[in-house]
Amino acid sequence: MAAEDLSISQSSISAAIDAMEREIGYDIFVRTPAKGVKPTALGGEVLQAVRRFLEQSRHFEAEVQSVDGQATGAVRIGCYATAAPSFLPLILKSFSENHPGISIMLLEGSMDAAAKFLSEGDVDLVFSYDETVEEGQGFVPLFSAPPYALIPQEHPLSGQSDVSYEELCSLPMVLLDLPRTRAYFANMFTKRGLTPNIVHSTRSSEIVRALVSGGFGFSILNILPPGYGGSNQPFSILPIRDTVDTPVFGIVTSELSRRPQIVSAFIEHCISLRESGVFSDLVVQ
Structure with a gap:
């Protein structure tokens, strides 16, 4: 709550809001019992103006200090x-x-x-x-950051220098399932007339790597994990052939x-x- 974050009593914040609304002549917030408050349409514009003011103040302070x-x-x-x-x-x-x-x-x-x-x-x-x-x-x-494939170390494909989308479809897929990523990874296959067999999906790249390491299937990522040394890993990382769209x-x-x-x-x-x-x-x- 704002009162807790600012170490100010809730009644003091409510009184300050009431005073501001009386001063400007319209409501900034709609108060709903048991649901708290939310800004009115005009209140939303006021909040944006306050954000801009605070941003300019912060910039001014930084410039003066430097x-x-x-x-x-x-x-x-x-x-x-x-x-x-x-x-x-x-x-x-x-x-x-x-x-x-x-x-x-x-x-x-x-x-x-x-x-x-x-x-x-x-x-x-x-x-x-x-x-x-x-x-x-x-x-x-x-x-x-071109996409690359993670392949379980024990799978025959892991010994190749690269891999194709068709070859990847011979394995089940572990999907990094986040907003934007599902459509991004799916499009790699659909535009080639392919459909991956997604057996697991997760929002964590660490879990993706753990599941691939456990032999549950392949996955695709774009940025290498921190500290990746390339050897003594429970998975292989291979470039994907015929990749065109590189983010x-x-x-x-x-x-x-x-x-x-x-x-x-x-x-x-x-x-x-x-x-x-x-x-x-x-x-x-």
Whole structure:
């Protein structure tokens, strides 16, 4: 509850809302017993205006604090949670070493949730795929992420240098089942006239790898797991032949407001990492 988050009594918050509504002459919230409150149509516009004001205030504070050349403040980052473990520690560690005065705030979720974080002003930028970019947003590509197949180590296909979609259909499939991913993976097969035999589905990439390791079937992912060494693994990772549509992973930003200096510094740091080639270890070529 807001009262608990702010360490203020509920009655004080209610009184403040009542005073604001009297001042502006219309209701901001609709109060429903046992269901709490929700904004009215006009109230929703007020909340958006308040968000913009707080965002501008935060940007102003960060700019003032950095005038002496020592950047401080917080960069708020949204991230597609499935991909985050593979690259985020690398980025944050090196950035913190170069900018010790800047803190990082993280919000993670599905691709749709991460996109919503940005559109509602909850974060300064989002790590996600290019397909989530909307009007009024910019995109900084970091790396292409072609799909690859995970094959149980004991299966004959695991000894090949690559694998075809037709060959994959000879195995049952373990599906990473998240918003957008089901349609994305299904389309790989349907546009070739194929239908995979999905026997398990999960929202966790870790469970996907565990089930493939246990011999339950193959799966398809795009970004390599953190710390993948390529040997002594209970599964094989193979490129998929005839892959045409390769998604691009990168940074999504809003183009509707001025970018704070510390956010620009973070993006420039990610670009420098891209140019150094560190992201090449995250994908299967």
